[in-house]
Amino acid sequence: xxxxxxxSGEASDRDEFNLTRVFFFAALHLGVLAVFWQTTxxxxxxxxxxxxxxxxxxxxxxxxxLLTHRSFKCPKIVEYAFALAGSLSMQGGALEWVALxxxxxxxxxxxxxxxxxxxxxxxxxxxxxxxxxxxxxxxAIRRRYTPDLEKQLFYRVLxxxxxxxxxxxxxxxxxxxxxxxxxxxxxVRLVATYHITWFVNSASHMWGYKNFESDDLATNCWWVxxxxxxxxxxxxxxxFPTSARHGMWGWPGIFMSxxxxx
Ligand SMILES: [Zn+2]
Ligand SMILES: [Zn+2]
Numbered sequence: 001x002x003x004x005x006x007x008s009g010e011a012s013d014r015d016e017f018n019l020t021r022v023f024f025f026a027a028l029h030l031g032v033l034a035v036f037w038q039t040t041x042x043x044x045x046x047x048x049x050x051x052x053x054x055x056x057x058x059x060x061x062x063x064x065x066l067l068t069h070r071s072f073k074c075p076k077i078v079e080y081a082f083a084l085a086g087s088l089s090m091q092g093g094a095l096e097w098v099a100l101x102x103x104x105x106x107x108x109x110x111x112x113x114x115x116x117x118x119x120x121x122x123x124x125x126x127x128x129x130x131x132x133x134x135x136x137x138x139x140a141i142r143r144r145y146t147p148d149l150e151k152q153l154f155y156r157v158l159x160x161x162x163x164x165x166x167x168x169x170x171x172x173x174x175x176x177x178x179x180x181x182x183x184x185x186x187x188v189r190l191v192a193t194y195h196i197t198w199f200v201n202s203a204s205h206m207w208g209y210k211n212f213e214s215d216d217l218a219t220n221c222w223w224v225x226x227x228x229x230x231x232x233x234x235x236x237x238x239x240f241p242t243s244a245r246h247g248m249w250g251w252p253g254i255f256m257s258x259x260x261x262x
Contacts, residue, residue, distance in 0.1 A: 031187030058085030108216035117205030
């Protein structure tokens with residue numbers, strides 16, 4: 001992997017190699033191995049349901065299409081419910097997620113892009129997430145990219161407390177269905193959601209086709225779209241970032257829609 005020189009003129013988003021994150025992701029991935037001992041159909045069904053709520057509605061619809069791109073309007077209470085659901089995917093509070101994703105669109109696949117796909121598959125897939133900025137640079141990035149959300153007390157509080165919801169959820173899952181619910185509802189669900197989200201940044205910036213000319217690497221990658229509620233129609237998304245629907249033709253709605261090559 002070759003690290004690009006930092007020429008965007010903005011605060012760096014990758015100052016420190018974050019060992020806490022390394023241990024956290026390693027532990028979660030190891031936890032997935034427990035499926036060999038801790039699997040029930042109920043646990044699988046519950047994990048799929050949580051993935052739809054926290055990954056589909058929370059991250060894709062809430063964090064991405066609503067908060068990052070403001071691609072549709074809804075009552076504030078619904079917006080906060082989406083954000084809470086998103087926070088249960090453990091991809092950080094909305095401020096962190098939205099700031100980095102807006103930065104990605106601002107500098108797509110160039111210096112300044114947190115998960116610049118020009119730096120290789122592994123950087124854009126998951127190595128970037130193991131690198132974090134200093135507190136000072138975090139503040140600078142959020143000042144630049146999320147002043148609209150910073151103004152709201154809800155998002156400032158969520159930024160510091162988002163992991164509490166996940167701890168409560170894990171404890172609740174244990175009391176509801178024992179270890180199979182924890183293994184599937186926490187480890188398997190989170191790891192699946194992480195890799196699906198990361199594939200949008202890696203595979204959908206590398207493999208597939210383009211409907212629209214662009215100066216970035218974003219592509220339409222059908223299998224990522226299938227896994228990610230349509231996020232994999234990523235060339236379309238970079239061409240029209242505020243469109244709530246990423247597939248351009250076919251079924252209405254913000255989820256999967258078939259998207260023929262032009
Ligand atoms: Zn992208
Ligand atoms: Zn986007």
